Amino acid sequence: MSITAAREKFGVFLVRKGLRATSQRLAIFDAAFTMEEHFTADQLLDHARKLDDSVSRATIYRTLPIMTASALLREVDIGSGEKFYRPNRDGATTQVAQVVCVDCDKIFEISAPFMEWYSSTVSSKLGLTPASQRLQVSANCDVFRQSGACPRRG
Numbered sequence: 001m002s003i004t005a006a007r008e009k010f011g012v013f014l015v016r017k018g019l020r021a022t023s024q025r026l027a028i029f030d031a032a033f034t035m036e037e038h039f040t041a042d043q044l045l046d047h048a049r050k051l052d053d054s055v056s057r058a059t060i061y062r063t064l065p066i067m068t069a070s071a072l073l074r075e076v077d078i079g080s081g082e083k084f085y086r087p088n089r090d091g092a093t094t095q096v097a098q099v100v101c102v103d104c105d106k107i108f109e110i111s112a113p114f115m116e117w118y119s120s121t122v123s124s125k126l127g128l129t130p131a132s133q134r135l136q137v138s139a140n141c142d143v144f145r146q147s148g149a150c151p152r153r154g
């Protein structure tokens, strides 16, 4: 999905929710959608201010839930207390799992189409229908453990 298409979708979503497509909201959206890595609210604030210096921290915190509700942004909770976000560039339907490297503070996302199949299989045996599922792997870095350094460490 191109940023133009994504921004258009976001605009439609705002209108449907009775919200205005303010220049700050659009700057935050553009900033979020062009981030390469998983990012925190503070990293998004820095990036969005380069596009529009009137963006405030409060606007960031109000806009993040709107963007995740639109499914154009995914919230990633790795249990560290701080929430991470990532643009959903390939559409809302892809199942992803996260592999978190605890040595290098990196979050990798892998496509996990089996996850839906697995959760529906185990749930149906219990007479249940899954509402959502997630898979998260915490991992140590082999390179870092062996050499004490890793090019992925930021």
Ligand SMILES: [Zn+2]
Pocket (backbone or CB within 6 Å): 101, 103, 104, 141, 142, 143, 144, 150, 151, 152, 153
């Ligand atoms: Zn590493």
